[in-house]
Amino acid sequence: MYTGIVAGAFQVVGLEKKPGLSQLIVELNDTLVEGLAIGASVGLNGVCMTVTVIDGVLVHFDAMQETLSLTTLGDLREGDWLNVERSATQGAEIGGHLISGHVDGTAQLVALDRPENNCTMTFRLPPELLKYVFKKGFIGLHGCSLTVADIDKSAATFSVCLIPETLRVTNLSKLNVGERVNIEVDRQTQVIVDTVERVLAERVSV
Numbered sequence: 001m002y003t004g005i006v007a008g009a010f011q012v013v014g015l016e017k018k019p020g021l022s023q024l025i026v027e028l029n030d031t032l033v034e035g036l037a038i039g040a041s042v043g044l045n046g047v048c049m050t051v052t053v054i055d056g057v058l059v060h061f062d063a064m065q066e067t068l069s070l071t072t073l074g075d076l077r078e079g080d081w082l083n084v085e086r087s088a089t090q091g092a093e094i095g096g097h098l099i100s101g102h103v104d105g106t107a108q109l110v111a112l113d114r115p116e117n118n119c120t121m122t123f124r125l126p127p128e129l130l131k132y133v134f135k136k137g138f139i140g141l142h143g144c145s146l147t148v149a150d151i152d153k154s155a156a157t158f159s160v161c162l163i164p165e166t167l168r169v170t171n172l173s174k175l176n177v178g179e180r181v182n183i184e185v186d187r188q189t190q191v192i193v194d195t196v197e198r199v200l201a202e203r204v205s206v
Contacts (some may be wrong), residue, residue: 001097002043002085004145007032009081009171013058020065022073026082028057043085046143046182047071048101071103081171083143097145098120099140099184104129105182110157119167122159131193132185133158140184144170
């Protein structure tokens with residue numbers, strides 16, 4: 001599990017693409033690799049990944065076909081920047097909201113508004129995920145815990161407002177209109193919505 005408060009954006013310094021598999025190397029820092037072990041889970045752009053090799057601050061990961069197909073990791077190129085978060089330890093402060101690292105899909109950036117000291121991003125959601133997104137609710141974008149500022153269900157879009165610190169620390173500042181981000185809906189909201197739908201369906205069928 002993760003808290004949605006990423007440690008920073010770190011660069012992909014090595015990438016080898018094989019049939020059904022991408023092996024990537026991310027250059028972290030001394031703080032992030034301290035205590036890190038092979039087999040540990042690390043969030044990369046919101047995707048829960050397993051450490052396969054540690055060479056100083058160079059950390060290796062394998063992305064299988066399912067991950068490459070469902071997330072933006074399949075589009076990675078050497079030199080790209082990834083939001084990174086170590087998995088949460090017991091008793092860790094939850095500054096955002098709990099994120100599982102199991103991405104639900106991707107959302108495309110369709111509008112970007114950047115007046116002075118402000119940034120509003122609008123994304124188009126896959127239609128099947130619309131029912132889990134609510135105004136003032138939580139959503140994970142590239143592993144960042146964010147609050148939904150507004151939603152337009154008729155257009156299947158939602159917007160988030162980013163403070164300068166979020167833009168400074170994460171790779172969201174590098175996004176251009178048309179690019180995609182990994183999204184994870186709030187699991188508590190998902191459970192509530194699915195439960196209510198199931199109960200209502202059972203009542204109708206009686």
